[in-house]
Amino acid sequence: MKIGTIISTEESPSTSQFMFVLDKDKDTVKKGQFVQVNTKDGELFGYVNELFRANRYFERAESVAEYEKTNSMSKFPVGEWDYLLGEVKILGTFNNGRFLRAHAPPAPGAKVGIADDEILKHFLGFVETGMSIGSIQHHNVDAKIDLTRLLQKHLAILAMSGAGKSHLASVLIEELLERKKEHGRIATVIIDIHGEYIGFKLDDKFGVKTTLVDGSEIAFPxxxxxxxxxxxxxxxxxxxxxxxxxxxxxxxxxxxxxxxxxxxxxxxxxxxxxxxxxxxxxxxxxxxxxxxxxxSTNKENPNLLNDVKPGEVLILDFSSIDSLRKKQILVSLIARRLFKLRKKEKIAPFLLLIEEAHNFAREKAEAHEAISRSIIETIAREGRKFGASLCLISQRPVNLSTTALSQCSTHIILRVTNPNDLDHIQMSAEGIDARVAKSITSLRVGEAIFVGEAVNYPIFVNIRDRKSTKRERGLPLHEQAKTFEETRKKKEEQVEAFL
Ligand SMILES: Nc1ncnc2c1ncn2[C@@H]1O[C@H](COP(=O)(O)OP(=O)(O)O)[C@@H](O)[C@H]1O
Ligand SMILES: [Mg+2]
Structure with missing residues (x-):
């Protein structure tokens, strides 16, 4: 679909960017949208980096004054002068199934169109058998991300609290549970700090693929x-x-x-x-x-050898444990054991998801608070050779081990507003340029930026709805408040009746 025409300016078109004037009726083009230009080297792809609106009529003081004086649209058809300009950053050229860097600027006068969905999929690196996580912003394209590219070299999900990290993790787990055997299924283990994933066990479809272990029941000989x-x-x-x-x-x-x-x-x-x-x-x-x-003397729960299975999830619900030290000891124990079993190929390749990862691999921590850090760093460094992957989830990336974080070659970033966290994320993830960094603060809940190994270019994804039952330990605040007042009233009534 044609949306505009490339213009010639002092700096562009170049091999890295061009400007174009949008056709009159194409004011629906959005910042961030991918566009395409036919060139002699093939189809050139880029994204709209910025949109500008201009009207020559309002550039000159006299004409504005005149306009204000008469204030009549019919006399001065100023709307006719109104136009939209788009600035496009060029990403590369697609030719005969191959993507190359753009070697020549597109020609002024060339037609600009919205990127073709099918080619865009290839261009961004999506695959048919990929994990369906959401849709690309402004395009009707399902973000189907290759499992190996997303997970083998570890994943970090970073955002402030309430931005949708656990929701996204649930979507990932659903994809792992629904994956076909012939496409390669891995096992999932989740360190569920707040009991946010217990809904999987109660779910009609996913329940049979879920083993739920209460943290207080975990024991090891x-x-x-x-x-x-x-x-x-x-x-x-x-x-x-x-x-x-x-x-x-x-x-x-x-x-x-x-x-x-x-x-x-x-x-x-x-x-x-x-x-x-x-x-x-x-x-x-x-x-x-x-x-x-x-x-314990001989009790073993969970039995990792039996409970870690391809295409299934083992949820370790830590919500009943108060002591951080105990949680760290458990994470250390489980991660060590998983890695050892995996190295001996006694269990399937696995993904270990750790919520609140900054508490388990803390950047600056005294030895007694850093109990599980070394095994997490070890898996981060060596895991990929053995099919042991990590997904580190954190709302405090500043406190997360830089060793572990820098080994995560894909970062998914949702909304972050704290400037310290933003700086830290920008430093730890390659591929976050100024444009991406600037957008992080304006993301809404459920909107994510993917950067790194999993995608060819940073992309903005609207995370899809979840399919699984959502159930958390703990009632919503207003329910808790109601229960409290109701039980108290009942007690008072009982006392009165007694008197
Ligand atoms: N992509 C999304 N679509 C719909 N609802 C979402 C999405 N992401 C998050 N939410 C909702 O927003 C709230 C906060 O999400 P949550 O995943 O718990 O945040 P976090 O783990 O980052 O604190 C939850 O109620 C969740 O259901
Ligand atoms: Mg959460």
């Missing part, structure tokens, strides 16, 4: 834990304490039967290789660990 893991959780242990712990776990492992933290404590008590002070502090550290009720 001590036998499968190494002393190094415990040392990571208890970074304040001294060298003699570490030695004693290794000794204990090493000896107990050789014994028949199961053992738990209690047995380790008993072993330490009886040991005669360490000073009493060392024994005492180590036992105190272990009793803290006992309070968390994570390590």
């Amino acid at each position: 001590v036998r499968k834990v190494t002393p190094e893991m415990i040392e990571e959780w208890m970074p304040t242990l001294s060298v003699p304490q570490r030695e004693l712990l290794r000794h204990a776990m090493h000896d107990l492992k050789k014994t028949e039967g199961n053992y738990g933290l209690k047995e380790i404590a008993e072993y330490i008590e009886q040991s005669d290789v360490a000073r009493d002070e060392v024994k005492r502090t180590l036992k105190r550290a272990l009793s803290e660990l006992r309070r968390y009720k994570i390590l």
